Amino acid sequence: MDATVTAPNPPLRVQRQREVVAALQRVLPTRSVLWHDESVAPYECDGLSAYRQRPLAVALPETHEEVGAVLKACHALNVPVVARGAGTGLSGGALPDNLGVTLSLARLNRIVHLDPLARTAIVQCGVRNLAISEAAAAHGLYYAPDPSSQIACTIGGNVAENAGGVHCLKYGLTVHNVLRVRGFTVEGESLTLGSEALDAAGLDLLAAFIGSEGLLGVATEVTVRLLPRPQVARCMLASFDDIGKAGDAVAAIIGAGLIPAGLEMMDRPMTAAVEDFVHAGYDLEAAAILLVESDGTPEEVDEEIARLTDVLQAAGATRLDISADEAQRLRFWSGRKNAFPATGRISPDYLCMDASIPRKRLAEMLHAINAMQTTYALRCVNVFHAGDGNLHPLILFDANNPQQLHQAEAFGNDILRTAVRLGGSITGEHGVGVEKLDAMCVQFSDAERGQMLAFKAAFDPQGLLNPGKAVPLLARCGELRGVVKSSALNEALNSLPRL
Amino acid sequence: MDATVTAPNPPLRVQRQREVVAALQRVLPTRSVLWHDESVAPYECDGLSAYRQRPLAVALPETHEEVGAVLKACHALNVPVVARGAGTGLSGGALPDNLGVTLSLARLNRIVHLDPLARTAIVQCGVRNLAISEAAAAHGLYYAPDPSSQIACTIGGNVAENAGGVHCLKYGLTVHNVLRVRGFTVEGESLTLGSEALDAAGLDLLAAFIGSEGLLGVATEVTVRLLPRPQVARCMLASFDDIGKAGDAVAAIIGAGLIPAGLEMMDRPMTAAVEDFVHAGYDLEAAAILLVESDGTPEEVDEEIARLTDVLQAAGATRLDISADEAQRLRFWSGRKNAFPATGRISPDYLCMDASIPRKRLAEMLHAINAMQTTYALRCVNVFHAGDGNLHPLILFDANNPQQLHQAEAFGNDILRTAVRLGGSITGEHGVGVEKLDAMCVQFSDAERGQMLAFKAAFDPQGLLNPGKAVPLLARCGELRGVVKSSALNEALNSLPRL
Numbered sequence: 001m002d003a004t005v006t007a008p009n010p011p012l013r014v015q016r017q018r019e020v021v022a023a024l025q026r027v028l029p030t031r032s033v034l035w036h037d038e039s040v041a042p043y044e045c046d047g048l049s050a051y052r053q054r055p056l057a058v059a060l061p062e063t064h065e066e067v068g069a070v071l072k073a074c075h076a077l078n079v080p081v082v083a084r085g086a087g088t089g090l091s092g093g094a095l096p097d098n099l100g101v102t103l104s105l106a107r108l109n110r111i112v113h114l115d116p117l118a119r120t121a122i123v124q125c126g127v128r129n130l131a132i133s134e135a136a137a138a139h140g141l142y143y144a145p146d147p148s149s150q151i152a153c154t155i156g157g158n159v160a161e162n163a164g165g166v167h168c169l170k171y172g173l174t175v176h177n178v179l180r181v182r183g184f185t186v187e188g189e190s191l192t193l194g195s196e197a198l199d200a201a202g203l204d205l206l207a208a209f210i211g212s213e214g215l216l217g218v219a220t221e222v223t224v225r226l227l228p229r230p231q232v233a234r235c236m237l238a239s240f241d242d243i244g245k246a247g248d249a250v251a252a253i254i255g256a257g258l259i260p261a262g263l264e265m266m267d268r269p270m271t272a273a274v275e276d277f278v279h280a281g282y283d284l285e286a287a288a289i290l291l292v293e294s295d296g297t298p299e300e301v302d303e304e305i306a307r308l309t310d311v312l313q314a315a316g317a318t319r320l321d322i323s324a325d326e327a328q329r330l331r332f333w334s335g336r337k338n339a340f341p342a343t344g345r346i347s348p349d350y351l352c353m354d355a356s357i358p359r360k361r362l363a364e365m366l367h368a369i370n371a372m373q374t375t376y377a378l379r380c381v382n383v384f385h386a387g388d389g390n391l392h393p394l395i396l397f398d399a400n401n402p403q404q405l406h407q408a409e410a411f412g413n414d415i416l417r418t419a420v421r422l423g424g425s426i427t428g429e430h431g432v433g434v435e436k437l438d439a440m441c442v443q444f445s446d447a448e449r450g451q452m453l454a455f456k457a458a459f460d461p462q463g464l465l466n467p468g469k470a471v472p473l474l475a476r477c478g479e480l481r482g483v484v485k486s487s488a489l490n491e492a493l494n495s496l497p498r499l
Numbered sequence: 500m501d502a503t504v505t506a507p508n509p510p511l512r513v514q515r516q517r518e519v520v521a522a523l524q525r526v527l528p529t530r531s532v533l534w535h536d537e538s539v540a541p542y543e544c545d546g547l548s549a550y551r552q553r554p555l556a557v558a559l560p561e562t563h564e565e566v567g568a569v570l571k572a573c574h575a576l577n578v579p580v581v582a583r584g585a586g587t588g589l590s591g592g593a594l595p596d597n598l599g600v601t602l603s604l605a606r607l608n609r610i611v612h613l614d615p616l617a618r619t620a621i622v623q624c625g626v627r628n629l630a631i632s633e634a635a636a637a638h639g640l641y642y643a644p645d646p647s648s649q650i651a652c653t654i655g656g657n658v659a660e661n662a663g664g665v666h667c668l669k670y671g672l673t674v675h676n677v678l679r680v681r682g683f684t685v686e687g688e689s690l691t692l693g694s695e696a697l698d699a700a701g702l703d704l705l706a707a708f709i710g711s712e713g714l715l716g717v718a719t720e721v722t723v724r725l726l727p728r729p730q731v732a733r734c735m736l737a738s739f740d741d742i743g744k745a746g747d748a749v750a751a752i753i754g755a756g757l758i759p760a761g762l763e764m765m766d767r768p769m770t771a772a773v774e775d776f777v778h779a780g781y782d783l784e785a786a787a788i789l790l791v792e793s794d795g796t797p798e799e800v801d802e803e804i805a806r807l808t809d810v811l812q813a814a815g816a817t818r819l820d821i822s823a824d825e826a827q828r829l830r831f832w833s834g835r836k837n838a839f840p841a842t843g844r845i846s847p848d849y850l851c852m853d854a855s856i857p858r859k860r861l862a863e864m865l866h867a868i869n870a871m872q873t874t875y876a877l878r879c880v881n882v883f884h885a886g887d888g889n890l891h892p893l894i895l896f897d898a899n900n901p902q903q904l905h906q907a908e909a910f911g912n913d914i915l916r917t918a919v920r921l922g923g924s925i926t927g928e929h930g931v932g933v934e935k936l937d938a939m940c941v942q943f944s945d946a947e948r949g950q951m952l953a954f955k956a957a958f959d960p961q962g963l964l965n966p967g968k969a970v971p972l973l974a975r976c977g978e979l980r981g982v983v984k985s986s987a988l989n990e991a992l993n994s995l996p997r998l
Contacts, residue, residue, distance in 0.1 A: 115859075116754065117750055117753070118750075118753070118754075118857060118858070140756065141756075162703070176675075185950075189946055195922070195923070196857045196922055202943060202947070202951055202969075202970065203707055203710070203711055203714075203951050203954060203955075204661070204674065204706045204707050204709065204711075205950075207674075207703045208702050208703050208707045211702070211703050212702055212703075215702075228756030251616055251617075254616070254617070255615065255616035255617075255618070257639065257640075257727030296799075299799065299802065300796065300799050303796055303798065356694070358617060358695045360614075360616055423694070424694070424695075425694055432701075440701065443701070444701060448701070449701075451684075451704075451958070452702050452704075454957035454958075455702060455954065455957045456702075457957065458953035458957045459950070470701075470702075471701065471702070
């Protein structure tokens, strides 16, 4: 990873900073503009902490109108704006621009309206994901997408990255659970996408906005769909003596017409790391385990579990445990939910990958990753949202060993290229950010990326919103192709079927 | 409706036609290019037959590659292209351009691949909606969106208009059931949007493409999601002595956390017309009836019907019938499915409106439409996809009476304005086409429409794809505002809350 900052002549930057801070102070109270080095420091990175930059200033508006005023002020000065929620993103989408303003939406944290009859909630962008479900609980409702960071991450960040979670197989990603987004264009003009109705007239730009990583506009308010909390949920643990069999079991479940509420896979090294940490009761003999959740009415859950049992046994499960009560269900999940911190305990550093593949290719992908461990002489532990084909291989390395860092990156790129070759994608739910710009050159042709940039320009002709993120400029991919000429990556590029 | 054709100097048009036909004949076999008046006549309108135009030529490519070649040829000549499926659309989206080529995709009618394990089907654009479910039936699967025209309409047209149907409350619109679209840009370059995985890298342009009414590109192949056919389905008929109570019952069902597979409403004039035609067994005493479908496992359906019964009775249902077997269920639905032809039997002409409102405003909307019958001295029969707030009021009139035609249009506009005022939209599932261009001026500000046009330009800078459809040019809305100055519409425009 290259986190080199190409700062301009410092005196020029200082002058620019004065100008920008003064403009922000004209539209915001003093408490809402940070620019001293020590106060800006907490904003210099998001969850991808390998990349760090300091912005000229951090604006902390407290109202919808103040957000518009900040954008108007920045637009007038032609200064880049990077919106930020809780900063839990894993791909560097909220990495500041060294010559830009970081626009924190953390103070817009009010639940504006919760309508149990319509089963919707209007919430400000800085509201935490979990806080929505907490507020809805009184009405027996909840907000379905549940990224691992849900206790901290904000709905605004969820919209920017189209966040998923362990239940998105059945209940969808953010894009499937958001009805409307209100906010501002780069010019500070009001923007509303979507509607409370099932459909809206005009082009459906809501889905394009969701997951656009702050490139198209800044959201201040999100209308989300709430779902009735299922009466019962039970979790099954299924063991397999071969990781490929576990992959095929996932395809067999879906092929049998079953859509579990959660369908996760962990391989043996992962369960070992986790079991040692949280004592979830996992089978340490298994080459891989599946966590399969069923929810609904008691009758529905009983029937689904009976059918799942048949499919899992036919697929060669060597052991099946079914949670007997809610406490056991939560214990089963505690392991999965702590996979990342458990990994932190067994390796000084790890690279968390995020790729998607068609689920019928799971076994193939698992075997490929296994072989790569030899190729790159590094270990990889695997935790997958298997049901929707979203992989999170965690490549273990020691960042103090430059050779290992290099190998880990090569390992990661190999996983992404393999995902694309199998008909999948370089990202499942973490976004492109700055982390996967080069991978975008692998997945998309110049014409495709040109189209994305044209689309971006239709919203933001000067490229002031979150510049340098998500969609690489054509020149970057050109350079990349130059650099890797005759290399393995280049061969991979040339051998890719054009979809 | 103004269907005036402003044709250019005829000799110039003939010259242009020769040029275009010659270019098409260079890339297509002779049988695939129509231009004689009699052979082009069947293509002069779609389901909105009040508008008619003849294209310069009709191209009937038979392969994906031929579609690309047609687009390349047209682009080279700067000639507009209007893609067409089965021509069943109700808003004039496939109305030809008098100086353009109609690109019929009817011959691309092959099911390319059906994968029961992945539960997906790759189908060419000219495949009929129902044909997908027929092919999937052998595997216990089906394609969920079921517009009334499903026996004839094509999946390509469904994608263009984001078609719905009576089951979209539970199973979603086209946009929720399509994973990937392959086709071409206006330049004839390959275009692929979406992926077989749950998510795809890059901007999510698939949803923007779906429902974009042929403005952004031409699809040739669609990957759809298939669902397992439910084990059981049963339909309830609930009678109400007041149309407002029926509307409130719909909100109560959703508010109780129930999402029926179908939730339709018909008012008394509609049931009377239908009962006379198909003898479905509807309660002719009721001011309104609801059709409520439950599907799933037998246990699930039993439980849902018990809960629905409680809610419907609490909401004041005066009679409840539950289908005892599949034959009765189909008879209950036969009335709803024949609502449009039944209306054709009781009135020489009718205007089928298509608006969406938040469902909690249903009762309010029904009372407003009732009052409009007096204002405009015309009858209106009502059939609603009540569960998702999508209304199809059918305004009865006699087109041979110019005063009635005028009143019917004014009635229709009033319904659309009221829908927007209640927080809804001017279209639910039929699209804007040419029919609702003026209504787009009511719903969206100049800035919003400007944004849509900028987005269109990012795909099609010369505006060659389906020109004059879906998004009105700013000048048109300006003129409309001028025309209606000081009129009721203008007042309505000014009183609209800006979302």
